[in-house]
Amino acid sequence: MDKTERVLVTGGAGFIGTHTVVELLKQGFKVSIIDNLDNAVEEAVHRVRLLVGPQLSQNLEFHLGDIRNIEDLEKLFSQTKFGAVIHFAGLKAVGESVAHPMRYFDNNLAGSINLYKIMAKYNCKKLVFSSSATVYGQPDKIPCLEDSELKAMNPYGRTKLFLEEIARDIQKADPEWRIILLRYFNPIGAHESGTLGEDPKGIPNNLMPYITQVAVGRLPELNVYGHDYPTHDGSAIRDYIHVMDLADGHVVALEKLLERKDTGCVAYNLGTGRGTSVLEMVAAFEKASNKKIPIKLCPRRPGDATAVYASIDKAGKELGWKAKYGIDEMCRDQWKWASQNPYGYQSKP
Ligand code: NAD
């Protein structure tokens, strides 16, 4: 594949997808998005176009479609030759996956299987897949290494684990496939312009969107889940990563797939390798926003690990990728996005 062949980005209207599409376009790739807008709005794609400008925008196509619907995929692949697929499309809310496991198995597993069938049919066998640190479960040892034990704690995690296994099996059976599995740790932040960012529907489950909504006055206070963990301040530790570093990681992974013939199916952690506690994150966000975030100390959230952070050596050595941004920049860009768009892509209801 050269850059004149198109890259298909499933779920490209979503949080990580939009930021990645901006970087792909800037690097000269032609991009088609398929998204069913289950957790996104078309306005996000419009913002991508505004950011890259009219000329690069001509290299972007948006298709409203569902990867569970084989006709939607067939229509796309029969009309366009894709050199590679970056596969973000999926549902990602852990709690919802416990309440509605079939929704997760159907969307994430059946949707991906459909996609891989069509890719094989049209001989498009280069894939970058959105995996997650969730595949390490509650890790026994930190930092998490790519060859650490894999285990899932909930139906969402199981979909990622199964999809990693499926990718390994497909590639083993047909070595023409070249697959990179990217295990993201905790993606936060926003595009530095403040025009793209995360826009969760309903009350956020994740820490950073919750803090953000407290800061803009949409929620009264942050519940801090757990203050008796065996950490320096009693709150849990995670490896937060700037979404623009993730976007860069996808471009690098794609280029690796394009240049090498013997990629196989390889997993890489995308994290910073540094842990930040919940209370440290609150303090960093208060500093970036100059807003007080009221907190309430609450019991631990069931299923949460004490500390999770990545070993980043493999991505550094083999992809030449390393995160550039730290917590202060993540909070700065998150606040820029939130202060300019307190209701996300919608205007105030
Ligand atoms: P997101 O919800 O913002 O983006 C996912 C996109 O996929 C959405 O735009 C949604 O409308 C679309 N989509 C869902 N099901 C679809 C379907 N059947 N057909 C077409 N489009 C569909 O989420 P995100 O944070 O950008 O995550 C992207 C990927 O990264 C997901 O696979 C997620 O599991 C994975 N991931 C996310 C995180 C995180 O914390 N954000 C961490 C690790 C891994």
Ligand code: WQD
């Ligand atoms: C981080 C810390 C919470 C909200 C999840 C998924 C994982 C991956 C990333 C997709 C924890 C605490 C949170 C709040 C809090 N996603 N917290 N108050 O659980 O590390 O990972 O997102 O693949 O699979 O499980 O992220 O942001 O939910 O929580 O105190 O209102 O913040 O208890 O310690 P998590 P998170």
